[in-house]
Amino acid sequence: MQSIERAFDLLELMADAGGEVALSELAETSGLPLPTIHRIMRTLVSSGYARQQPSRRYSLGPRLIRLGETASRSLGSWARPYLAELTEATGETSNMAVLDGDQVVYVAQVPSQHSMRMFTEVGRRVDAHATAVGKAVLADLAADSVAQLLERSGMRAQTERTITSVGAMQDELARIREQGYAVDDGEREVGVRCYAVALPGAPAGAAISISGPEGRMTRMSTDTLVPLMQRLAEKLAAELRTASHGA
Structure with missing residues (x-):
């Protein structure tokens, strides 16, 4: 349940930031460790709820x-x-x-x-x-x-x-x-x-x-x-x- 809550929190933070953020920005605003954020974002990307841009920044995904x-x-x-x-x-x-x-x-x-x-x-x-x-x-x-x-x-x-x-x-x-x-x-x-x-x-x-x-x-x-x-x-x-x- 904690992982689900964190995933939704990260999606909300991305939306608040205009839909595109860097991992470092998510770490700063969420207070979560970078390895935790990276693991959650990898899952969101694989399921289509987030995308990783060529710049390595993350954006909201098409399945949303x-x-x-x-x-x-x-x-x-x-x-x-x-x-x-x-x-x-x-x-x-x-x-x-x-x-x-x-x-x-x-x-x-x-x-x-x-x-x-x-x-x-x-x-x-x-x-x-x-x-x-x-x-x-x-x-x-x-x-x-x-x-x-x-x-x-x-x-x-x-x-x-x-x-x-x-x-x-x-x-x-x-x-x-x-x-x-x-x-x-x-x-x-x-x-x-x-x-x-x-x-x-x-x-x-x-x-x-x-x-x-x-x-x-x-x-x-x-x-x-x-x-x-x-x-x-x-x-x-x-x-x-x-x-x-x-x-």
Whole structure:
């Protein structure tokens, strides 16, 4: 059991580092002896869960893709009833996304019935700094972890409103923690506004969101919207925690 736990810990450390590390980096961050890490990584490579690059550095392996896709489908099936309730109450498109490496990936969506509505493909990966779901998840992380992630991702400007500095993002995340929700105010796509709340205590960093054209979304009252989203996020997070503990 200890070897299994260590293997998963090393995979998590690789993901936290952006998906590629050297043995010396794993030794420094994990505190495990180099021979132990080398033995575990050799096993992960032989089974396809890790790869060794020509540079001798290790990266996450292709077999993790199938596991991730299956996990995403499972998360989507849990999330859809809650997203459906959110869309029914607001009339706008609702989503769930999870942090995967340095980006967020959308795992479920219930679309609006409006002819003009927002649509994001399930499985699409986007930069965390320019999305409400990403910022909601980042607000739950330690400041040093956020800084490292943002420095790796580069914080590319996607519109003129995109936050592109680590310091400004840290200030934004402090506001999100204080108010309990995140806003994407045309930061990823001009004319689009999105609200998101994190799933408290979920097994993986995740958030749900509601998005639509800026004109409709600005007329929406956050006094009623945010408590609804927080209630649904808490119920979904509790279900995910129960499923995780049951496994």
